[in-house]
């Protein structure tokens with residue numbers, strides 16, 4: 014028998030999708046039965062009260078969570094998001110209901126044993142409710158009380174070899190696509206770079222000193238499986254410099270129908286015979302491909318590495334051999350200002366494991382120095398870029414402008430030269446001048 | 453600047469404003485010290501370690517305050 018009546022929530026379960034309400038009810042029941050004899054460290058009916066307070070919120074049309082609070086374990090400025098209920102008498106089980114963000118392993122590789130242990134820990138010291146994974150990438154453990162925080166942190170760090178992730182005005186938990194571990198498209202080792210930078214910037218991750226949040230995301234290729242281009246302040250997208258590798262025999266294989274386009278995906282329906290001109294050449298966004306006399310050609314100078322042709326014919330086309338990544342900056346969700354996609358700042362940068370990714374760190378640290386000094390409170394990098402201009406960021410990074418930085422033809426006819434950009438500077442020799450000009 | 457001097461500046465700066473505010477952005481602290489943010493961060497971190505300052509967060513924004521001052525200390529017990 015449920016502790017609280019929840020008619021409004023029950024209604025949500027009637028829709029066509031799997032319902033989080035059903036999941037909550039299931040966990041509430043498991044805790045009530047406690048067949049595993051867990052010595053629950055937080056109220057056994059926490060999930061019942063969570064359902065209850067949510068029902069009340071639906072009824073009142075307003076939240077019953079207070080805003081913010083304590084933030085973590087000793088010395089950490091993030092990783093725990095303090096949440097307190099504003100109706101603790103009615104719902105004592107969720108009087109404290111803090112979220113813990115746990116830094117997921119790069120590429121989200123787990124053993125089932127690890128996941129089982131993690132869930133056991135969370136049933137014992139938390140609500141048993143998780144969110145795998147949050148938008149930032151973290152393992153999100155939902156709902157525990159203040160006294161449990163240090164205990165959980167100790168167990169995570171000592172028994173699970175796992176750290177808390179980021180929250181608040183700091184570097185958020187970096188996240189990456191599965192990369193070279195399982196994907197042939199990966200142009201660099203996303204997991205190594207993600208893991209390396211996570212370790213390198215521990216201080217930025219745990220001790221907030223930024224104007225606002227800052228996210229790194231790593232995609233091995235422009236397919237952008239973690240959507241870094243839309244979701245991170247600094248997006249690392251794998252790319253190549255040389256030509257797409259073409260295997261003409263395999264091209265023929267696709268044309269003759271011996272190889273399935275798209276690796277056999279979209280097979281749920283008969284699309285008719287594969288038409289390379291219509292489906293590949295004709296859909297190239299830069300119109301840089303040609304198929305003539307049974308031969309596929311690409312004008313690589315014009316290719317924007319959109320991945321379309323490679324995705325359709327992976328056996329015939331592969332990224333080039335000179336690989337690295339592009340850096341894009343400034344994506345964000347709408348808070349202060351509208352949503353923004355990232356802008357390309359470095360078209361190609363080497364991803365060099367041997368020297369500890371120095372070239373990449375140089376860019377990161379220059380960006381942080383600029384943003385920490387110039388950014389207003391709660392201003393994301395993308396907003397600062399908009400306010401001061403991409404030109405300013407290029408200057409900060411000490412890189413030369415390239416055509417890829419240009420978004421549209423200029424509509425501003427004024428050019429302001431700086432003294433260092435003008436041969437001879439502003440200085441003039443007055444005496445020399447007066448020889449020719451009277452006062 | 454030595455740590456002790458920085459510490460005093462921050463304590464004095466925040467105490468002076470404590471009537472109207474109990475939580476401060478990191479940039480407020482850097483301004484009090486008149487230092488570049490990256491350099492100021494070292495001192496601020498140490499003050500957290502020594503439990504002079506403590507963090508407050510909404511989940512998306514982080515702030516600092518003198519330990520025990522204002523809403524953050526009461527957050528768990530307020531009614």
Ligand code: HEM
Pocket residue numbers: none
């Ligand atoms: C090499 C010689 C010259 C250079 C480099 C030069 C450069 C300029 C520049 C940069 C402007 C401003 C344009 C703008 O605001 O959009 C300008 C405006 C003007 N200049 Fe010259 N100038 C030169 C010779 C002269 C001479 C010899 C005269 C007249 C005897 C003159 C008359 C004007 C006038 C009247 C304007 C204002 C035009 C307007 O705003 O419509 N300029 N000039």
Ligand code: SF4
Pocket residue numbers: 190191192193196197198199200232233234235236237238239
């Ligand atoms: S982003 Fe590219 S490399 Fe990474 S998993 Fe997706 S397709 Fe593969």
Ligand code: SF4
Pocket residue numbers: 296297298299300301302311315316317318319320321322323
């Ligand atoms: S990757 Fe995209 S832009 Fe480049 S050749 Fe293929 S379809 Fe055209």
